[in-house]
Amino acid sequence: MQPTVKxxxxxxxxxxxxxxxxxxxxxxxSLEGPKVLIHGGGKVATAIAKGLGIxxxxxxxxxxxxAETLRIVTMVYTGLINKNIVAALQKAGCRALGxxxxxxxxxxxxxxxxxxxxxxxxxxxxxxxxETATTLLEGGLVPIVAPITYDGxxxxxxxxxxxxxxQTVAVGLAQRYPVELVYCFEKRGVLRDVNDEESVxxxxxxxxxxxxxxxxxxxxxxxxxxxxxxxxxxxxxxxVVICAAECLTRPGYGGTTLCR
Amino acid sequence: MQPTVKxxxxxxxxxxxxxxxxxxxxxxxSLEGPKVLIHGGGKVATAIAKGLGIxxxxxxxxxxxxAETLRIVTMVYTGLINKNIVAALQKAGCRALGxxxxxxxxxxxxxxxxxxxxxxxxxxxxxxxxETATTLLEGGLVPIVAPITYDGxxxxxxxxxxxxxxQTVAVGLAQRYPVELVYCFEKRGVLRDVNDEESVxxxxxxxxxxxxxxxxxxxxxxxxxxxxxxxxxxxxxxxVVICAAECLTRPGYGGTTLCR
Numbered sequence: 084m085q086p087t088v089k090x091x092x093x094x095x096x097x098x099x100x101x102x103x104x105x106x107x108x109x110x111x112x113s114l115e116g117p118k119v120l121i122h123g124g125g126k127v128a129t130a131i132a133k134g135l136g137i138x139x140x141x142x143x144x145x146x147x148x149x150a151e152t153l154r155i156v157t158m159v160y161t162g163l164i165n166k167n168i169v170a171a172l173q174k175a176g177c178r179a180l181g182x183x184x185x186x187x188x189x190x191x192x193x194x195x196x197x198x199x200x201x202x203x204x205x206x207x208x209x210x211x212x213x214e215t216a217t218t219l220l221e222g223g224l225v226p227i228v229a230p231i232t233y234d235g236x237x238x239x240x241x242x243x244x245x246x247x248x249x250q251t252v253a254v255g256l257a258q259r260y261p262v263e264l265v266y267c268f269e270k271r272g273v274l275r276d277v278n279d280e281e282s283v284x285x286x287x288x289x290x291x292x293x294x295x296x297x298x299x300x301x302x303x304x305x306x307x308x309x310x311x312x313x314x315x316x317x318x319x320x321x322x323v324v325i326c327a328a329e330c331l332t333r334p335g336y337g338g339t340t341l342c343r
Numbered sequence: 344m345q346p347t348v349k350x351x352x353x354x355x356x357x358x359x360x361x362x363x364x365x366x367x368x369x370x371x372x373s374l375e376g377p378k379v380l381i382h383g384g385g386k387v388a389t390a391i392a393k394g395l396g397i398x399x400x401x402x403x404x405x406x407x408x409x410a411e412t413l414r415i416v417t418m419v420y421t422g423l424i425n426k427n428i429v430a431a432l433q434k435a436g437c438r439a440l441g442x443x444x445x446x447x448x449x450x451x452x453x454x455x456x457x458x459x460x461x462x463x464x465x466x467x468x469x470x471x472x473x474e475t476a477t478t479l480l481e482g483g484l485v486p487i488v489a490p491i492t493y494d495g496x497x498x499x500x501x502x503x504x505x506x507x508x509x510q511t512v513a514v515g516l517a518q519r520y521p522v523e524l525v526y527c528f529e530k531r532g533v534l535r536d537v538n539d540e541e542s543v544x545x546x547x548x549x550x551x552x553x554x555x556x557x558x559x560x561x562x563x564x565x566x567x568x569x570x571x572x573x574x575x576x577x578x579x580x581x582x583v584v585i586c587a588a589e590c591l592t593r594p595g596y597g598g599t600t601l602c603r
Binding site for chain 2: 216
């Protein structure tokens with residue numbers, strides 16, 4: 084039987100905090116078996132853009148990626164952040180290898196249509212490079228993926244949401260391996276009481292999910308997250324876990340497991 | 344018999360010129376068999392450092408890599424330049440995968456001593472990751488290497504001369520494969536008459552090299568280049584070619600071949 088591949092996603096809040104990131108990387112290095120890390124961007128790109136006098140345009144709270152901004156996020160995500168994570172993991176004895184969607188055609192995407200809102204050089208994944216991923220995993224390497232993908236026809240790099248990248252990697256790998264997708268975020272998991280960090284619901288299956296929605300326990304920002312998670316499960320991912328970055332070495336990551 | 348691996352190095356002069364780079368990448372994509380590309384840095388890093396108000400310190404014509412400069416060259420070399428080359432090669436049908444020395448521990452190096460001159464975060468290679476390189480090449484992937492390496496003990500990234508990176512890759516791969524190392528530079532090759540681009544010496548073996556040095560045909564900047572090339576040959580590389588970037592598809596690259 085194939086071993087389960089762990090696909091783990093950390094957001095900008097971990098990337099931006101050196102102590103938190105270092106602890107997370109130590110924990111990640113200690114996880115056994117094949118694994119993939121997807122990291123978000125963080126605030127460094129905005130700071131560097133500002134330093135270079137490039138204004139960050141936002142529409143409805145989302146960054147617009149014009150040509151100049153694409154250069155910045157490419158440099159920061161695939162260069163500065165990705166390579167520093169790789170070097171830190173290598174130091175911790177993990178055979179990390181950093182890449183973005185263009186590398187080995189790992190994630191080909193399509194530039195998002197300019198209507199109704201033109202977000203610029205932003206891509207939505209359309210194809211996963213299972214061959215490349217398999218080569219790396221079977222070679223004992225640990226892919227560290229930055230949230231930049233590419234358009235195969237134009238050769239353009241495209242800025243891509245890191246949650247979407249993680250889902251694409253997980254669903255793509257599920258064609259060949261059992262896959263567990265782990266989203267690290269600010270809370271410990273799905274909470275029964277949003278004000279009580281100890282009220283983590285350990286497991287949610289589709290029928291409990293329907294019930295929790297009806298009760299209003301799951302609402303607001305959690306809804307699209309869980310909808311996406313169950314979509315990934317529907318597309319072959321074995322289970323999706325939502326947990327805190329600092330709980331990576333706990334059993335079940337001390338979080339909420341979504342399953343069939 | 345193992346096929347020959349072509350290890351090709353381009354310098355900043357090609358990276359800085361979009362037309363020249365595009366033509367080179369089209370030619371590179373068309374080369375058959377296993378291959379590796381090492382690219383230099385170019386002038387973009389200096390421009391971005393200037394934009395951010397970071398002064399580039401030079402000692403004896405060489406860049407000093409302080410902590411701020413290391414951040415910039417990491418972003419520009421491993422991010423901006425490397426990923427744009429990878430995306431362009433993918434578009435041209437080449438299974439490019441970009442990496443730096445930290446990725447898969449491809450090139451571990453040692454920070455250069457601070458005396459007699461402190462060049463800052465600059466590394467000299469000490470170990471090549473043959474296992475990672477083999478995984479990629481046997482998987483049909485084409486490694487595109489940026490000139491940043493890392494120190495395995497501290498986990499620090501280090502700025503490294505691209506010619507040295509190319510030589511390290513070539514000598515390292517020669518442990519397992521026949522290797523041809525190709526240095527693309529400004530001239531077509533070693534010229535008998537420095538003012539005549541048509542006077543390329545097609546082949547130089549060690550005894551001819553001694554003679555050419557005695558005649559003063561090889562002098563100045565060419566001396567360390569050829570000394571290094573013959574060192575690579577002494578360390579197992581089959582042959583080293585010196586040619587112009589625009590001659591990559593010509594027989595023998597229209598350049599000078601150094602051989603045993």
